[in-house]
Amino acid sequence: MRKLFQSRWMLSSGGLCYLTCASVTAGELFQPNSVPIADSNVRVTPVLTTTFGYDDNLAFSPTDEITSSYLAVRGRANFYGGNEIRHLTMDVDFSNAQFHDSSDDNYLDYGSTLRGHWQATSKHRFNALAAYDYRHEARGQGISEGIGILIDEPVEYSTNRLNMGYEYGVDGAQMNLSGSVGYFDKTYENFRDVTSQRDYSTLLAGLGMSWRLTARMSIIVDGDFEDINYDTVDTGSGSRDNQVSRVLAGVRWQASAETGFYAQFGHQRKDFSNPNRIDFSGNAWKLRGRWAYRPSSNLSLEGSKEARDPNTLGDYVDVESLQVNWKHSWLYQWSTSVLVRYSNKEYVGVTRDDDVWNLGLSTTYEWRRNISTSLGYSYAEVDSTSDAVEYEKNTWQLSIIVAL
Numbered sequence: 001m002r003k004l005f006q007s008r009w010m011l012s013s014g015g016l017c018y019l020t021c022a023s024v025t026a027g028e029l030f031q032p033n034s035v036p037i038a039d040s041n042v043r044v045t046p047v048l049t050t051t052f053g054y055d056d057n058l059a060f061s062p063t064d065e066i067t068s069s070y071l072a073v074r075g076r077a078n079f080y081g082g083n084e085i086r087h088l089t090m091d092v093d094f095s096n097a098q099f100h101d102s103s104d105d106n107y108l109d110y111g112s113t114l115r116g117h118w119q120a121t122s123k124h125r126f127n128a129l130a131a132y133d134y135r136h137e138a139r140g141q142g143i144s145e146g147i148g149i150l151i152d153e154p155v156e157y158s159t160n161r162l163n164m165g166y167e168y169g170v171d172g173a174q175m176n177l178s179g180s181v182g183y184f185d186k187t188y189e190n191f192r193d194v195t196s197q198r199d200y201s202t203l204l205a206g207l208g209m210s211w212r213l214t215a216r217m218s219i220i221v222d223g224d225f226e227d228i229n230y231d232t233v234d235t236g237s238g239s240r241d242n243q244v245s246r247v248l249a250g251v252r253w254q255a256s257a258e259t260g261f262y263a264q265f266g267h268q269r270k271d272f273s274n275p276n277r278i279d280f281s282g283n284a285w286k287l288r289g290r291w292a293y294r295p296s297s298n299l300s301l302e303g304s305k306e307a308r309d310p311n312t313l314g315d316y317v318d319v320e321s322l323q324v325n326w327k328h329s330w331l332y333q334w335s336t337s338v339l340v341r342y343s344n345k346e347y348v349g350v351t352r353d354d355d356v357w358n359l360g361l362s363t364t365y366e367w368r369r370n371i372s373t374s375l376g377y378s379y380a381e382v383d384s385t386s387d388a389v390e391y392e393k394n395t396w397q398l399s400i401i402v403a404l
Contacts, residue, residue: 029333029366032403034080042081046404049074053397058105059148060140062390066149068101082117089115107136107154113161127165127180134158134189142311143188143198146388156189163204178208198311199231200240216254220264223247228309237349239274240309242316246284258298261289270307270316277315278348280307296329315349336363354384370403 034043051072057065076093094110111133118126137155140148144155162183169176182204188195206224213219226244233239250264264287270280286304293299303322310317321343329335339360346353362376380393 029369030372030401030403031369033370034078035404037079040081042079044077044079046075046077047401048403049399049401051397051399053395055099055393055395057391057393058099058102058139060138060145060391060393061149062387064149066102066105068099068105070097070099070105072097085119087117091115104152105139105154107156109133109135111135122170123168125167127163127167129161129163131161132158140391143195145312146386151191153190155191155195157186157195158189159184159186172212174212176210179206181205197230197232197234200309201229201231203227210252218252219249220252220262221247221249222264237313238276239272240277241273242277242309243271244307245269246306248284248286250287256292258292259290261287261291263287263289268307272315280316280318280348282307282318298327300325300327310347313350314347314352316347318346318348320344333366334364337361352384352386352389354382354386354389357381372401374399374401 032045032047034045036043051074052069053072054067054069056067058068059066072095074093074095076091079090079092081088090112092110092112094108096108097106099105111131113129113131116126116128120126135157137143137157138148139151139154140146142155144151160183163180164182165178165180167176167178183202184204185199185201187199204224204226206222208220208222210221211219224246228240228242228244230240246266246268248264248266250262252260252262254260263285265283265285268280268282268284272279284304284306286306287301288303289301291299301322301324303320305318305320307316307318321341323339323341325337325339327335327337337360339358341356341358341360343356344354345356357380359379360376361378362374364372364374366372374397376395376397376399378393378395380391382390384390
């Protein structure tokens, strides 16, 4: 359940670095420094990333691909005040991209997240989160799947998140409990004649329990509930309002700080208020593992299966995915990463089935504690029963990361 509170509504911040940016700061030397603000106990850690790249299919189109080089600048800063018992943190970021041969795809994203933590006693902990984001969906992604080449700018949207969580138990105790409640909404900002029918809000609640079997192994049980309400009734197929419930149980094994694994299996239901839509009731699972088989190398595995609301047509999409990532440090300053991801998306309510492949390659060199560079390549391919959403895409990029 703790994972649910921390990451259930985390959103990606762009699309240019879908596969390779995660490993930009994977080495050991790059350690951004924090500096105090005036005479307060608040410290700030700023990081600036500049990326030069080339994209051979900006609109994710099956034909008539749009290509362009680009310059993207992303800034982020973390503000921290307090101590381990009681603290506040705020993350702010922006991302701006300029495409040399396709200015229609230029975008500016920004957002901020405020988190609070209070440890009332050794057994009682409270967490709170509030966030606002203004982001974009690249042409041909999200709500513009299959029609990216027909629109003249990225789709823009804003989101709001509120979460409150409670945790009971101490580290190492036989049993720990947690619970959270939350709110999320998403509002599209342009192409309102179409996108207004995809604005929605969600109420979220969840409970979790972990029961320690041994020093390294625990049983974990999570349950969550979502009440999803769309602001406008879809004029083509009726209301999309639905309620989602899910219960997962499994094990967590932690061999060391660098090697661990958890897997959960269970059941998910998705019930629509519209009797003309098809409800979902079926298996759900998620797993994540990391194996540091050498001090300089590690393998990570991540996968899941769940039913989600579709971006375009259909009642729901049954998504099953698996991802493998290998990272190796050849030298103290130099590391490489290889990522392979496969997803199957089966749409219900329309005739569509997608097979999605992603490959990411990157190499990172950390020159100093506050300067790093990364060279990356990513490939994406979608094979679908719907010809309009099929595409192949190659992206190359060189990133320079600077901190204090």
